[in-house]
Amino acid sequence: MQVQVRFFAAAREAVGAGERVVRLKDGSTVGDLVEQCAREHPGLGPLMPSLMIAVNREFAKSSDVLREGDEVGMIPPVSGGGDV
Amino acid sequence: MFEITARPIAVADVVAAVTRPDCGAVATFVGVVRNHSRGRTVSYLEYEAYAEMAIPKMREIAAESSQKWEIAAVAIVHRVGHLEVGEASVVIAIAAPHRRAALDACAYTIERLKEIVPIWKKEVSPDGSFWVGMGS
Numbered sequence: 607m608q609v610q611v612r613f614f615a616a617a618r619e620a621v622g623a624g625e626r627v628v629r630l631k632d633g634s635t636v637g638d639l640v641e642q643c644a645r646e647h648p649g650l651g652p653l654m655p656s657l658m659i660a661v662n663r664e665f666a667k668s669s670d671v672l673r674e675g676d677e678v679g680m681i682p683p684v685s686g687g688g689d690v
Numbered sequence: 691m692f693e694i695t696a697r698p699i700a701v702a703d704v705v706a707a708v709t710r711p712d713c714g715a716v717a718t719f720v721g722v723v724r725n726h727s728r729g730r731t732v733s734y735l736e737y738e739a740y741a742e743m744a745i746p747k748m749r750e751i752a753a754e755s756s757q758k759w760e761i762a763a764v765a766i767v768h769r770v771g772h773l774e775v776g777e778a779s780v781v782i783a784i785a786a787p788h789r790r791a792a793l794d795a796c797a798y799t800i801e802r803l804k805e806i807v808p809i810w811k812k813e814v815s816p817d818g819s820f821w822v823g824m825g826s
Binding site for chain 1: 738740742743746804805806807808809810812821
């Protein structure tokens, strides 16, 4: 199957593109996709621990199973403002 | 009113979008580009959004606020692109019959926005540029 992966902010710069179509085995999970992207784009490595994933624009877990045509967003931690 | 825009945000327009005759309070929050961050001078910021997800997440926050407080209307407008020091990056306006609910919901909204709305900023300083994450 194929899914459309969208990369933002630091993830976009690490990959060098805002989106990619990725081929996966049927039944692959979000975690499988993330591992595959990390292998293909080593620059994503430092972001991995904090990366959140959205599937079809909703936050997803790494065990969620992907389906053909899903839109997967790779979401680094969102905008700052930790100092209140 | 839930928007992501590349143009300067007019605070008065956001306030007008929620102002209603049955509401005695409109609370606003304006996030402004600061000239320093974590010990570095900030020259300007670049904001980037996953707009197709960010807008539904803004609506979700408004729905959460409406569950928690008696409020009548919520507007959230976030800027993207190149922002200079002093420009507004985000404007929130919340109307309620009474001030306490409007103020509390406004504070809640900006905190939640930073947790679940996929918008990022890159701080550009004379020493280089840095994507800013939640913990910073």
